[in-house]
Amino acid sequence: MSTDHQYLDLLDPEAVNRASSLGLYARLVVEGAKVGEHRSPQKGFAIEFAQHREYGAGDDVRHLDWKAHAKTDRLFIKQYEQDTNFVLQILVDCTGSMNFSSGKLSKFDFARVLAATLSHLVLSQRDAVTLGFIGNGQPELLPLSDTPGRLPLILNALANARADGALSIAEDFKKLTTRLARRSITILISDLLQNEEDLLNLFPDVRYQNSELLVLHVMDDAELSFPYKGKTRFEGLEGEVPLTLTGGELAEAYREAVKAHSAKLQRACERHDVHYVLINSSNPLSESLSEYLTFRRRLQR
Amino acid sequence: MDFLAPTFLWGGLAVCIPLLLHLLRRQQTTVVPWAAHRFLHAVSTKVRRRTRLRNFILLLIRCLALLLLALLFAQPSKNHKDGYATSGKVLVFVDQSGSMAYRDGQRSRYDLAGLAAEEAVNQMPEETRLALFLYSDKASMLVNDMPPDAQLLARELRKYEPIQQESDITAALSTGLSALKERDFSGDLLILTDAQASAWTRVSEIQKLLAEAKANEVSVRVINVVDADTSANLAVTKIQPLSDRQFVDAVVPVKIEVLNGGDDNSKRVRVQLELSSGVSVAEGWLDPIKPGESAELVLEFTPKTEGYHVLTALIPTDGLSLDDSRSIGIEVRSPIRLGIVESFLSGPERERHGFFVSAAATPYGRVNERGTPIKSRFLQVNQMPSNLADHYDVLVLAGLSNIPTASQPALREFVRDGGGLWVLPSGNPSQALELLNQPIFKAWFPGIRSRAVVQDERTGVTEAPYDHPIVGYWNNETAGTFRSLTADKWLKVEGGLDVDEVLSFKNQSPLLIANEASGRVLFSTVPLNNAWSNFPRHPQFVPLVQRCIDWLSSPVSKEGWNETDLDANAEIPHAGFSVNMPPRESQLKAEAVNEILNRHLGELGKAVDFDVPSKGLLSKAGPDISSATLWLIAGLLFLVPFELMFAGRRPGRT
Numbered sequence: 039m040s041t042d043h044q045y046l047d048l049l050d051p052e053a054v055n056r057a058s059s060l061g062l063y064a065r066l067v068v069e070g071a072k073v074g075e076h077r078s079p080q081k082g083f084a085i086e087f088a089q090h091r092e093y094g095a096g097d098d099v100r101h102l103d104w105k106a107h108a109k110t111d112r113l114f115i116k117q118y119e120q121d122t123n124f125v126l127q128i129l130v131d132c133t134g135s136m137n138f139s140s141g142k143l144s145k146f147d148f149a150r151v152l153a154a155t156l157s158h159l160v161l162s163q164r165d166a167v168t169l170g171f172i173g174n175g176q177p178e179l180l181p182l183s184d185t186p187g188r189l190p191l192i193l194n195a196l197a198n199a200r201a202d203g204a205l206s207i208a209e210d211f212k213k214l215t216t217r218l219a220r221r222s223i224t225i226l227i228s229d230l231l232q233n234e235e236d237l238l239n240l241f242p243d244v245r246y247q248n249s250e251l252l253v254l255h256v257m258d259d260a261e262l263s264f265p266y267k268g269k270t271r272f273e274g275l276e277g278e279v280p281l282t283l284t285g286g287e288l289a290e291a292y293r294e295a296v297k298a299h300s301a302k303l304q305r306a307c308e309r310h311d312v313h314y315v316l317i318n319s320s321n322p323l324s325e326s327l328s329e330y331l332t333f334r335r336r337l338q339r
Numbered sequence: 340m341d342f343l344a345p346t347f348l349w350g351g352l353a354v355c356i357p358l359l360l361h362l363l364r365r366q367q368t369t370v371v372p373w374a375a376h377r378f379l380h381a382v383s384t385k386v387r388r389r390t391r392l393r394n395f396i397l398l399l400i401r402c403l404a405l406l407l408l409a410l411l412f413a414q415p416s417k418n419h420k421d422g423y424a425t426s427g428k429v430l431v432f433v434d435q436s437g438s439m440a441y442r443d444g445q446r447s448r449y450d451l452a453g454l455a456a457e458e459a460v461n462q463m464p465e466e467t468r469l470a471l472f473l474y475s476d477k478a479s480m481l482v483n484d485m486p487p488d489a490q491l492l493a494r495e496l497r498k499y500e501p502i503q504q505e506s507d508i509t510a511a512l513s514t515g516l517s518a519l520k521e522r523d524f525s526g527d528l529l530i531l532t533d534a535q536a537s538a539w540t541r542v543s544e545i546q547k548l549l550a551e552a553k554a555n556e557v558s559v560r561v562i563n564v565v566d567a568d569t570s571a572n573l574a575v576t577k578i579q580p581l582s583d584r585q586f587v588d589a590v591v592p593v594k595i596e597v598l599n600g601g602d603d604n605s606k607r608v609r610v611q612l613e614l615s616s617g618v619s620v621a622e623g624w625l626d627p628i629k630p631g632e633s634a635e636l637v638l639e640f641t642p643k644t645e646g647y648h649v650l651t652a653l654i655p656t657d658g659l660s661l662d663d664s665r666s667i668g669i670e671v672r673s674p675i676r677l678g679i680v681e682s683f684l685s686g687p688e689r690e691r692h693g694f695f696v697s698a699a700a701t702p703y704g705r706v707n708e709r710g711t712p713i714k715s716r717f718l719q720v721n722q723m724p725s726n727l728a729d730h731y732d733v734l735v736l737a738g739l740s741n742i743p744t745a746s747q748p749a750l751r752e753f754v755r756d757g758g759g760l761w762v763l764p765s766g767n768p769s770q771a772l773e774l775l776n777q778p779i780f781k782a783w784f785p786g787i788r789s790r791a792v793v794q795d796e797r798t799g800v801t802e803a804p805y806d807h808p809i810v811g812y813w814n815n816e817t818a819g820t821f822r823s824l825t826a827d828k829w830l831k832v833e834g835g836l837d838v839d840e841v842l843s844f845k846n847q848s849p850l851l852i853a854n855e856a857s858g859r860v861l862f863s864t865v866p867l868n869n870a871w872s873n874f875p876r877h878p879q880f881v882p883l884v885q886r887c888i889d890w891l892s893s894p895v896s897k898e899g900w901n902e903t904d905l906d907a908n909a910e911i912p913h914a915g916f917s918v919n920m921p922p923r924e925s926q927l928k929a930e931a932v933n934e935i936l937n938r939h940l941g942e943l944g945k946a947v948d949f950d951v952p953s954k955g956l957l958s959k960a961g962p963d964i965s966s967a968t969l970w971l972i973a974g975l976l977f978l979v980p981f982e983l984m985f986a987g988r989r990p991g992r993t
Contacts, residue, residue, distance in 0.1 A: 134374075135374035135375070136374075137372075137374075138372065138373065138374035138375075145374075229374065229375075231374060231375055231376075231377060258374075261374065261375045266369070266371065268367060268368075268369060269367060269368045269369070270368065270369045270370075270371050271368050271369070271370045271371065272371055272373035272376065272379055273370060273371070273372050273373060274373060274374075274376045275372055275373065275374050276374075276376075278376040281373075281376070281379050281380070281383060282368060283379065283383055283387070284387075284390070287386055287387060287390040288379065288382055288383060288386050288387075291382035291385070291386045292378050292379065292382055294382075295378040295381050295382050296375070296378055299378070
């Protein structure tokens with residue numbers, strides 16, 4: 039993956055097009071500073087009617103529904119849905135394991151493209167986006183960007199990022215939770231190969247802030263299917279002790295273990311009302327992304 | 340264990356292939372940078388241990404399968420004694436006794452023995468040299484030195500077939516050991532037989548021979564070619580005319596014995612009697628016979644022509660046809676021509692000296708089981724023809740006082756030619772003594788005159804036992820006695836005569852004396868009429884006269900044809916110049932030779948390699964698969980599901 043001035047390569051054109059058409063709707067009702075495409079929990083007095091509320095002293099009489107008063111002889115205030123914009127916070131795992139690749143793209147490359155695409159999508163919706171890297175012990179969030187003109191800053195940060203961390207992503211994630219905006223959407227892109235218990239324990243905190251959390255579990259195709267048959271020496275990307283094994287012997291048990299791990303994560307996420315999506319990095323990003331966005335849109339309805 | 344194609348045993352080295360593959364593949368390791376170590380750590384320990392065990396079992400199964408395949412292609416066969424390979428000489432003895440002709444289906448036991456021999460020979464190393472023998476009660480060599488060529492062996496054996504002789508294992512053992520002795524006992528004995536227990540009855544001799552074999556390290560292998568546990572066989576074991584001699588137109592009773600030599604009860608048995616021409620002359624039925632038992636019946640027939648005939652008793656053909664008939668040769672004779680010579684033939688017949696003899700011979704036909712047909716006629720002494728032998732078998736000189744000189748040569752020649760002469764004295768004492776002075780008479784009874792006087796004294800006849808064949812019949816009390824026979828007058832002849840006393844008075848003086856030194860001559864010391872004794876009125880008179888005539892008419896044994904040629908009633912060659920089957924050979928009832936070997940022969944018997952029954956050897960009688968091959972195939976089939984199971988469950992297989 040090139041860096042510096044070729045950061046625009048991070049945008050997958052097909053993914054951007056397909057995602058744009060679908061949009062990234064906040065699954066939860068987010069609270070934004072601007073009026074955007076997303077519904078706000080604050081009932082306003084705009085275009086879309088939401089509900090009636092009984093009139094109370096101090097209410098603005100302009101919002102009285104006189105027709106309802108005529109029918110029921112009681113005073114009601116009309117309330118409307120108020121559109122707002124939201125903040126998307128993208129956290130990318132930059133531990134060494136993300137460097138694994140069995141094809142052209144490593145998991146980290148895939149994660150960067152994914153983050154770039156999502157950023158572009160969000161900014162183009164006039165929502166705000168911020169980006170952070172975890173797993174290197176220095177979790178930082180870029181300044182919040184809410185105009186498309188700020189996209190190059192994000193892409194530049196992605197292009198310059200390296201997956202060379204070997205520290206706990208849970209620790210870094212914990213450090214960032216206090217800085218995460220309330221009522222925002224947080225997307226965690228990681229291969230989740232570290233001890234998942236610590237990470238899962240943080241989910242309630244995020245949800246407590248009324249922030250939506252989305253876990254994009256990125257795995258390489260080789261990690262999922264384990265295609266190795268013969269004698270193979272597996273050398274760890276994060277300094278683990280090398281293992282020499284006969285691939286064919288382990289494949290079935292390995293696949294079972296991966297499946298169990300994924301299932302466990304999914305169950306834990308569901309428990310905390312967190313979206314969990316397993317993404318095969320060998321599949322086209324556009325497919326994986328549009329599939330999820332379609333799913334989100336269906337939930338919106 | 341021997342192998343028909345031992346070259347394929349090299350294929351056993353193929354077990355190295357999986358090992359080599361394993362070792363070669365060990366060296367090829369691919370290096371992969373890997374992220375998901377946590378999953379590998381979790382599963383590798385458990386899976387590797389299980390997989391290693393599974394792979395080891397799989398390796399064993401495959402190596403074993405390759406070994407079994409190599410063994411299968413090498414065609415294992417039952418061990419034929421290691422001695423074959425080392426000694427190089429094998430003496431093959433095939434039982435040729437009568438029982439080997441038994442057929443239980445298409446093949447006879449002899450054929451099965453041939454097949455077993457072929458198979459045994461096929462399993463011998465190429466350098467083996469064979470000697471082929473046939474044996475029954477004696478052994479004979481067919482081929483002395485031949486390669487282990489089954490076809491050659493089969494061709495030799497096909498030239499022969501079972502013969503009607505008894506089987507005797509000692510014949511094979513002794514001949515084999517004698518033959519090996521010349522080669523310093525470097526060789527083995529292979530005996531193919533139907534293992535009739537009757538062949539193993541000479542236990543002490545067998546023990547001696549087996550001891551010799553053991554001492555000289557000669558292995559003795561006996562292959563029993565009999566598969567069937569039961570057999571059915573009826574045999575004619577005896578055919579015997581109940582009369583000593585047979586005459587034309589006289590009934591001949593024939594005793595026939597049938598043996599059930601099989602294991603099952605027989606049904607009713609039809610027995611036929613055939614004469615030379617193959618024409619059935621009599622038949623009868625026997626009730627069912629139990630296994631191992633015999634039954635007899637008597638059939639009668641009447642021969643119509645004289646001469647030698649083959650008399651054959653037949654039963655329906657069964658598995659063993661050799662003993663379904665039995666033959667004897669019989670001589671059928673014309674009735675005895677009796678001439679009664681008198682001085683004169685004038686006057687009534689009843690007053691003639693020879694009347695009583697003539698009357699006694701008259702009851703023509705069967706008087707008792709020795710009944711003899713006799714045709715008698717009177718003739719005058721001076722009118723006797725010169726060629727008496729052409730007209731008469733027996734002459735009785737009745738009451739002659741002298742024999743004309745002219746007639747004496749004819750009489751001498753008659754006796755010399757085999758005719759029988761019976762001299763009866765005259766009732767006149769002086770004439771009786773005068774007869775004894777005749778030179779011709781002195782030649783037959785030398786010195787009798789000087790010791791003979793006419794004794795005027797009542798006396799009786801001595802009681803049994805009697806030595807002479809004429810009166811031997813009365814040694815049996817049921818046949819009657821001479822107790823009441825008395826004489827008031829007789830020619831007293833003192834002892835010392837060179838003749839046989841047939842019957843004697845109680846005072847030792849003979850009543851009947853016989854001389855067969857130069858032809859059969861009989862002399863009675865009393866005339867056979869009422870003059871001197873009560874003989875003609877005695878109950879034994881008629882049979883005694885008949886037996887005398889019978890004896891006189893029978894050929895002289897000392898120089899007759901019947902010693903060099905066929906004896907009358909001797910069992911004569913059956914068709915194909917074989918003899919009748921020995922009765923023991925018909926006994927096919929399954930006997931335990933094993934028991935003889937183990938119980939009676941002790942350790943020596945146990946040393947004998949006895950195959951019972953030789954189903955494995957008789958491959959051409961059934962599928963050509965030895966039991967070892969079947970076991971190997973079963974082993975391979977047994978391994979297949981395990982191979983599939985372990986190989987299929989192996990991780991990495993889809």
